[in-house]
Structure formats: C-alpha cells, structure tokens
Amino acid sequence: MDLKEIQNLIKFVSNSGVAEVKLETGDIKITIRTTLEGNAPDITYVQQAPLQQAIPQALPVAATTPVAPVEAAPVVADESSKYVTIKSPMIGTFYRKPSPDKPSFIEVGSTIGKGDVLCVVEAMKLFNEIEAEISGKIVKILVDDMSPVEFDQPLFLVDPS
Template sequence: MDLKEIQNLIKFVSNSGVAEVKLETGDIKITIKTTVEGNTPEITYVQQAPVAQALPQAPVAAAPAAPAAAPSAPAADDSAKYVTIKSPIIGTFYRKPSPDKSPFVEVGASVGKGDVLCVIEAMKLFNEIESEVSGKIVKILVDDMSPVEFDQPLFLVDPS
C-alpha cells in the first residue's frame, strides 16, 4: 500500500462519517478513527516493512481535509440560491475525461442542461455526470480523483 492509497483512504473515511476503520494487508495494519466534532481522523498504523518512513506523512495530508469542511457551513446560507449537483453513484470522481485532457468545467464556466460536468468511475466503468440545469458553475465541491458517495454534493450551479 503506497502513500497515495493511504491518503485516499483517510479522505474517504473523513468524508464518510464512519467512526472507525481498521485495515490489514500483508504486514501493514492501519486504524483510522474520526472524531464527531471536527471529523478529524486519528491514524494509528503499524508496519514492519522498510516503507515506514513514508507513512508518517499521511496524517499531515489528512489535516487540511477537516478545516476545509468547516468553512462550508457558513456558505450554506449563500448556497440556498444555488442548485446542487449531487453524485448519482458511489465511485471515484474525475474532472477530466483523461489525464492529458483539460477539465470538463471550471469555476465560472457556463453550462447547459445535459452538458457533461465530470465522470465517476464505478466498477471500471466511467459514468458521465451531466448538468441538471443551465447556469454558471459557482463551486466545485470535490477534489479530482477523490472517492464520492451516493448523493454527495459535487457542484454548485447558479441557475440565474
């Protein structure tokens, strides 16, 4: 298990609302516990392989994820006038059709009903997510290549 996989696991657990996850693969044992207040992950890991030097960096990468969720609460008042595009499936969120292409949409871009906003990979299938309304992208709520849950908000669109 490499550092990127551990970071993705930490993000996933932080966003999912799960209290605790234990993972054992080979000689790696990871326990991730989240607190209810800030949903900040507490990570415990044990590894007996030489890759142990890379693992202490994982909590550092997870720390910015919790503060990023807190400022979105005051924005909820402003977002009442916006339409929220939510994930119809569980999978991995991608902003681009492929790594060498540009993103489908950026903040400030005008979109029409039916325009492709992103793709979500589920079970090796890439599902195009289309806009439900015409308007302007106000905010992209998910990082590229992040796991998403069913009904998780992905975009805020100003329909005016």
Template sequence: MDLKEIQNLIKFVSNSGVAEVKLETGDVKITIRTTLEGNTPDITYVQQAPMQQLAAAPAPVPAAAAPAGPSAPAATSDDNSKYITIKSPMIGTFYRKPAPDKAAFVEVGASIGKGDVLCVVEAMKLFNEIEAEVSGKIVKILVDDMSPVEFDQPLFLVDPS
C-alpha cells in the same frame, strides 16, 4: 519478528518456569503457555493483525473532528441556498477530466447547459459521465479531482440565473 527469534523466545519461556507470556510488537501478537512442569510449551499462538484493522484504527480521529466543523458550513449554507446542488448519482471516484492529459470538463465560472458533461465518476472500472440537470453557471466545485465520492454527495454548486 522472525521464526528463529520466536523459537528462542519459546525456549526461554519454557526454561523460566513462567506459565504464560504475551508479547505484542507492531502487527504481531504472540502468546506462549507452558505446562506447570515448565519444560514443554503447551500452546503457542502467532497472529498477525489484519490490515483492515490497522487501516480502520485512524478513522475515529476525523469523526471526532467533524462535530466541530458544522458551525462554519451552516453559515455558508445560507449563502448557498440560492444555488442548485448537483450530486453524485453513485459511489465511485470523481474525475474532473476525461483523461489525465485532457482539460477539465468545467471550471468555476463556466456556463453550462442542461445535458452538458460536468465530470466522470468511475465505479467498478466503468466511467460514467455526469451531466448537468440544469443550465447556469458553475459557482463552486465541491470535490477534488480523483477523490472518492459517496451516493448523493454534492459535487457542484450551480447558479441557475
């Protein structure tokens, strides 16, 4: 809604004799209150909804879907109990490659040794190499490349045998 449309709306409301009108379209909210005489607008508010509210609105949908999911991972967690989980030591963005044009640090089935670099987690423009805590074989990579990760989020499953 542009300024000319808002001005026309204010004139229309003041001439109509209505005391208050509220209008919401997209991310714009307008409230027009007029005095009882009806000719002059008393207060006019024009607000734009913050972008964070718009982005946060869809968040409850995945949360509602999450309770249905644990039954399937519970069955696989028994299978994964013999594996060692390598977790993220920080919040950041997970990268499987040292650079976009380079090969991934490790693939599923790769043998790793203690201290081998498995991935990179970028936090505040610093790229932190995540090293293997154990020797073994990569069984599963639990995070997609260039995905955000949380502190203590599982990244890899390693078979130590």
C-alpha cells in the same frame, strides 16, 4: 430487502474498511468485497426465489455487468440560498477530466447547459459521465479531482439564474 437497504449496506461496507461481507436473508444472498485500495466494492447478488419488489438495473448484479450511466439530480442546497447543488448519483472516484492529458470538463465560472457533461464518476471500472440537468453557471466545485465520492455527495454548486 429493498434497494435503500442494499445501498446503505454497500455504503457501510465501503466506509468500514472490512474486506468482505456475506449476507444471507431468506432467499437472498449478497457478497460485498472491497479492494485494499478502498475502491468501489465488488458486489455479487444471488436470488433464490423472486422478490416482491424487483431491484432496479442500476444496481450491479455482478462485477462484469455494465452499469447504466445515471444523471445527477439537482437539489436546492439551502432554502435561503439561490444555488443548486448537483450531487453524485453513485459511489465511485470523481474525475474532472475525460483523461489525464485532456482539459477539465468545466471550471468555476463556466456556463453550463442542460445535458453538458460535468465530470466522470468511475465505479467498478466503468466511467459514468455525469450530465447537468439544469442550465447555469458553476459557482463552486466541491470535490477534488481523483477523490472518492459517496452516493448523494454534493459535487457542484450552480447558479441557475
């Protein structure tokens, strides 16, 4: 089972409303549990024997294992469009502010530079800062604050000029 298959399984379980899924294939056992609130799934991964392809560390091995922050990769939204879309690198909850009493990281019209924090995505009780990989101006924020986001979901439109 490769990383894409595991990510698709996690995405499917998160969207299905199922409380728990257990999968055993050969020497791999995976258990995915979701909470009633619909938060990110709790994943347990057990490997009986070594796999041909190792699973990257960005995939949570257990609920207590910290997830390394992953930066969103910019992708051109449309070939005819001059805007770049910044997408979510993970499933989680999108936050525009570092905490409820602080101002938003960015607003529409804000000028950003490479490495600037754009938002936070909370996944499995860990808050991951999403940093800009390009410089430009924020044209549109595509997600509401405190909304659930999917892997590869568009978050921002940026004018790189």
